[in-house]
Amino acid sequence: MISVMRIHQLFLARVDAALKPFALTFSRYEVLTLLSFTRAGTLPMSKISARLQVHATSTTNSVDRLEKAGLVARRSHPDDRRTTLVDLTDAGRELAAQATKALNAEVFSSPDFSGIDLDSLLPHLETLRSGLEAGA
Structure with missing residues (x-):
């Protein structure tokens, strides 16, 4: 378990280093990327929290800074004044695309698995993740 946690720390450090030139944390990058995946580039704050599986306070903090x-703009939902929508700006969409290119080049396309057969490792990780999520 300690090895898994250490690997997580090492990957997170690589992600943080790749995002640093864009003045983004991983949590803010996740919000931008999630919004960029939607058709209209907008989601309610509550759906952002739910889809990223983070507490509403974390989402609020990320959206405040964005x-x-x-990079984003808040507005009231036209049909439900209790709901706040978050809209991705053009600058946010461009920054998300640039940051994604950097992450792909610096982290995701070369995870340093020299000598490890990813085809045999990934099913084990998927099983572990599924089991942990089912118990959560």
Whole structure:
């Protein structure tokens, strides 16, 4: 278990280093990327939290910082005043695309699995993840 946790730390450090030039944390990158995957580039705050599986406070913190940077904008839902929508700006969409290219080049396309057969490793990780998520 300690090895798995250490691998997580090492990968997260690589992700953080790749995102640093874009002034993004991984959590803010996740919000931008999630919004970029939607047709309209907009989601309610509650759906962002649910889809990223994070607490609403974390989502609010990320959106606050992204809004200050001009990467997203908040607005009231036209049909439900209790709901706040988060809209991806053009600058946010462009930054998400650039950050994704950097992550793919610096982290995801070369995870340093020299000598390890990923085809045999991934099914084990998927089984572990499924089991842990079912018990959560």
